[in-house]
Amino acid sequence: MPGSIFEFLFKYRPLVFREGRLTFESPVALALLVPAIVLLSAIAVWTYRRVGGKATPGDRLVLSIIRVATLAIIAFSLLRPALLVSNVVPQQNYVGILVDDSRSMRITDNGDAPRSAFVGQEFGAESELIRRLEDRFQLRYFRFSSNSERVTDLAGLDYTGSRTRIAPALDRVREELAPVPLSGLVVITDGADNAAAGLTETLLALKAAQVPVYTVGLGRERYDRDIELSRVSTPRQVLKGASLVVDLLVSQSGFAGETVNVVVEDEGAIVGSQEVKLPADGEPVPVRVHFTADQAGPRRFTFRVPAQTGELVLENNEQDALIDVRDNTIKILYFEGEPRFEVKFIRRAIEEEKNLQLVLLQRTAESKFWRAAIDSPQELEHGFPRTREELFRYQALILGTVEASVFTHEQMRMMADFVSERGGGLLTLGGRHSYAQGGYAGTPLADALPVEIETSYGTDTTFFDSLRVTPTRAGLANPVAQIAPTEDASAKAWEKLPRLTTPNPLGSLKPGATALLVGKGDHLGDQPVLAWQRFGRGLAVALGVQDTWLWQMVPPLEDMTHETFWRQMLRWLVSSTPDQVTVTLPADRAAPGEAVRLIAEVDDAAFLRVNNSAVIAHVTRADGTVEDVPLDWTIEQDGEYQGAFTPPSTGLYRIDVEATTPAGPLKARPAFISIEESRSEYFGSQLNKSLLQRIARETGGRFYTPATVRTLPEDLSITGRGSTIVEEKELWDMPVLLLLVLSLMAAEWLFRRQKGLA
């Protein structure tokens, strides 16, 4: 309506005034006309000055202003004002029309009709809009979703695209229409772009080519009632029985203040849930869910909020993740320097963990060792490993209270390399011969630790303190400190545990290290009790207490804190330890027809990278057919090989990588990827108005909604590029000018009457 009023008064739309250039076409030269007008104005003012009677100087001033204004308007009209506007030459230019045919266009958020109904209605072959466009332009039609292609018309679109990728579509169309005079591109979409590619380069290219983009946004910016689950991040593989803590985001509109349940399912069986109270509309809330992966194999875990009444889009209520739950045995070497109860109770805590083999090398006297859980009599028969091959067979190393002088420098170096190069997990325990008290300051192992070795107490072995241990914020988010089913219960459980003792005041955290547990003592202030850091490829963890077994002996019999803590500690310690051959996939899923890149890393027994190895991936599809994909050495990275395959059909694919090295053949554990149509279209599927406005703004185009799209053909004519002519639009007969003159005359008459001057 406001646009119509403007057009009525000013004869043309605001766009014409913005795009046009004002000029004056008067037949009389300005040099004559302007002085004449000035002279007439001066005479008018002089005549008013001579008027006597009741008129005051103020009255004369007002009347003079009115008279001068009236003369000015008349003079403006006499000057024959006009707007010079570039207009496209009919039928000489092209316009590309791109229509989004992804699944989000099926959403019915405007009455009962889907978004795609607008396309048929306004851009159908017989529609008035198309007819008006065809009067001026040569039209070319394109459809786009995860890819784009030219179509003859829009009637055959089925809106089944699994992704929306606007930038690549614009690039493709711009390139295809580059040889012809292009007035602009029209993009009809909801703007729910879920492509990985950025838009900036595309817009710069369009701007450089002077191709404006006119975007037509469909759908609502916000749904009345909808819940959406997003940002679910899970590990790609875990050991069977592992406890997982997963963070995700819940967004909603229309459910503020309500409580919903986030449920976790393992192939349909519920394994965890978390209640969440929804905040104000539009405000996302982070949710943390806890569950255990008890079943082995490639498992699909679904995170879901059950459908609520009145929800518009249900497909965005769940996300799933493919996690490879491995049922293999992990070997951990625990070297303890003296008999102590920590050994007994750690062994008891994990004795039912069939996937963890805790090999114990226990020193019982000066040169006497006792071994447990070894695979053969030869294992560790000479004591602590002396070669990399021997040590690197283990996935993690636990060091008890063993003085540093027990190790040679080479062994010390080897332990640091075990973490940084082999990628093994290292856990050091507190005790009278640990840390500074054990003489570790300045050793290669000290470099790996997440805490500085505090030497201010020297090697004083009489010092000890009693600590109240509590988790940090980071600790509450880590499975190791999850000693109860929920975070709140876990925080309360920590408060009830008995105090522990330490003879090792630990130093400060290193940059990049994180404390999961802290302790406050009678003598020491707050100090880290459990801290970790990444050191090279591996994980280094420091535990600064010596008697966690008190958590088993002292609490009531039914308390499982000690077992839970140690099971989760050891699982976490080995969670990312690589094998000699490891396979990395970009994601846990891909769409059919989309290339999947494989990367394999190959190490020898000493975990030194192997180049020039023959590496092949056997890709088994869901139907059982096997495709062999050779992987080539990347050259830039030692031991890294890459290849790709394109899955033709949906289903679970298994990838087995084999490497032939000088030392013999090696195999990686199988990796899995789910090939499925993407459901990302249903997430963030609201109208992305800001994105579409940005595209229009940065390219010199305009943004439309279904309500304003009718002016598109004229706007394209005026603002478009290509072959244009200059058109003159006269302004002297604008109704607003006549109205202004009449208004001023009426105002003068009224003023005179009021003042008694009429």
Added chain:
Amino acid sequence: MRRPRTNRAAATAAVVLMLASTSARSSGQGDRVTDRPGTERAKLRAQRPHAFYFTRGIYSGWSRFGRRGGGSWATDWPKSDRTFLTVLQRLTNVDAFPEEHGVLLDDPELRRFPFLYILEVGRMGLTPGEAKGLRLYMLNGGFVMVDDFWGSYEWANFEEQMRAVLPEYPIEEIPLDHEIFRTFYQIDEIIQVPQIGNAMTGRTWEQDGYVPHVRGIFDDKRRLMMVINWNTDLGDAWEWAESPYYPVPYSTYAFKVGVNTVIYAMSH
């Protein structure tokens, strides 16, 4: 290459004699149970916690005349404990509290000491609180070493007491191939260790306890919770190791059993 057992046994015996004699000169009665403030024991206890405490379980019992009371739990205390600890620290690298240490069976603090030694159980008469304390102690992971009781009469009393503590777990014979017999020393036979009085006469048995047994109570995961040395007196062998009247082989054997038991209890 492993040294022959005979050489090691002889060396152990020599060390035992030497250390036992040292311990005998330095031992004394001292404070029996509590660490009264200001005493040497109290000061020792206030120092840094040790990894191992040879803890005596203090229980209620019956005197020889059938009256409640008596000092059965304190038999051989504290010399036996101190001698054993001296030898333990010399032969192994266990970080042991060097003195005797007693805790009541119904004291909640008992669970802070996962190794427990009780003896003369033939005259043990547990109160309900003590029975419960001992039960929870073992089920939570504590290990109990029982010693020095003889004959069928005393066995019957002990068995009755244990029925009140762990009725669901039977007492079983521990076979010689069990790990407790090889954690530190290899023990190939069960030797009957006499008390000093009998040792001087050449007789090793008491009452009708002619045959020594090593029995145990296992939990439902087959973990040994209690080792029961019946018809033998290891404590006396520790206590009188330095005495010229007490045969060295018995002490040597008793220390081996003790060391094995401690190492086993701290690792299984």
